[in-house]
Amino acid sequence: MAKQNQTDKISQKSPLFGLGHYSLAVFTCILLLSESVVAAPRQLSPDFPEKSSQIAQSSEQEKTKTAAARFMQEGLELFKQGTVESKRRAIAKWEEALSLYRAAGEKAGEGVILFGIGRTYLDLGESQKALSYFNQSLPLFRTVGNKEWEAKNLLKIGQTYYALSENQKALEYFNQSLPLFRELDNKAWEASNLWGIGRTYNALGEKQKALEYYNQSLPLSRAAGEKAIEAFTLLDMGRIYDRQREKEKALTYYNQCLPLFQQVGNKTEEATTLNYIGFVYLDLKEKQKALDSFNQSLPLWQQMKSKAGIASTFVGFGLIYYDSGEKQKALNYFHQSLPLFREVGYKPGEAANLWVIANIYDSLGEKQKALDYYKQSLPLFQQLNDKTKIAAILSNIKRLSP
Known part of the structure; x- marks a missing residue:
């Protein structure tokens, strides 16, 4: 599967801002946006005309921030619809909010919106655009002294470089964000960070290092109740053991991540895991179990209209029948999978x-x-x-x- 789509399904609860803010994501943003106002009471001049001018200016700023918050909320509602079209419309709303926060001089608000737009472009597979927005939001979080958002921003830049296959740069940013999450004692994001480092080493072919980081991530994601991160970590570990021909070990990890993907409602990874299980059973010559796994994955792929997923499952069926000596049945499935692979390139x-x-x-x-x-x-x-x-x-x- 494409990297992009794997990298950013981490939080099923709070898709825009990642782990930790859940249903209060919008309110957290609004609090961040008003942070400078709360922290620094206004000093009004005793001169009446100047005071009047400041009050009027303050009132205008509040109206601007209220309008920006409205655009932010409307964008979030569109994002939650989950379609490519709705995400692009969400970006348009956030661009409106962005111009308003800039007009009001709200750097924290500007940073959060830039981060959200970058996060959405990353979801859409437009990694270069995502990087542009993350590079704009990072200095703003540093300016307002918000280490939590600085750390999240660094992590997302790392994930973006990973999506671009620039693995050394990815590691550079992951290694900047990790100590910040540890300083903040944020176990969920630390787990995500460690998983990111692990899969980067995996992409670099350093499987043992990857496993070391995955094994650090697992207890943290479990302690934080972050089932999605736990599931992805287990899946990646299963893949490593699968490729190392340790099939029984791979199966153990696949069977651990499968119910987690089902619990968080990630049908794509549920179907992917079922296919992996099916192919492991094929290698183990347990054809009926392989058939059962593929029969579970196929309707999921069909429901999602995933041509690549359907093609992969047809290959599984074809191999089962080929190994069973039913060559005409096998050909039937391979002739169905071939045009699907061609369509998806x-x-x-x-x-x-x-x-x-x-x-x-x-x-x-x-x-x-x-x-x-x-x-x-x-x-x-x-x-x-x-x-x-x-x-x-x-x-x-x-x-x-x-």
């Missing part, structure tokens, strides 16, 4: 699909069909620079060519 899936179809036709003695599919798969494996597959395909083409 997933070249590794398309290449592997063509390779398997070619192999099945080869085993059935349908040489011309096998040759056609080998030839279709070759340029894709060349693009992917898979030298092992390229060599095998060239050998098969030579063998089958008249």
Whole structure:
């Protein structure tokens, strides 16, 4: 799955501002926006005209802040609808709020709105735009001396660089935010931070370091009751063990994260985990259990209209029937998954699909069909620079060519 979509499903409770503020997110923002007013009582001059001018100015500022808060609330309601269109409309509302907070000189409010817009662009997969907004909000949080929001901002910049595959930069920002969360004793965000470091090391191929950070994150997310972070951490650990061919260990982690994704209502990761479980059972030669997992994931993918998810599940069904010797049934599923991989532009899936179809036709003695599919798969494996597959395909083409 795309990184972007994984990185930012962390808090199902408070999608805009992340962990910790839940249903009071908007009120927290409003408190932040009025922080400077509460902290510093106005000093009015004894000169009447000047006093009158200041009162009028103050009244005007309050009206501006009230209007900004209204746009902020309207934007949040749109964001909560969860569609791409509603999120873009939310950004438009927050841009209105942003100009008003700037007019009122409310730096804390300006920072929170910039952060929210950046967070939304990150959700939408527009990482460069997100980075631009986070880089604007960070100095504002530092100016008003709000370490909590500074730490959150640093973490989000780290997540954005991770989404951009700039892993060293991601680590640089994660390592700045982590000590701040520890100083603030914010276990939930510390857990998220550690998970971010772990998956960055995972992306860098440093699996043991990744596991060390995941193991630090888990007890914190559990203590804070952050089931979404706990679930993602367990899923990532399962993937590492899966790739290391420690299938039983991988299955243990997948079976721990599955009910958590179900509890937080994350259907995408629930379906993804069911597919992982299905493929592990396939490797373990427990075909009925694999079939059960794929039969659970398919309706979820169909409900979400995820072509990539449906394609992956069809591959699972195809492999089960192929291993069972029911090659025509297997072909039926592979022929259904192939156009879906093409529609979503997933070249590794398309290449592997063509390779398997070619192999099945080869085993059935349908040489011309096998040759056609080998030839279709070759340029894709060349693009992917898979030298092992390229060599095998060239050998098969030579063998089958008249």
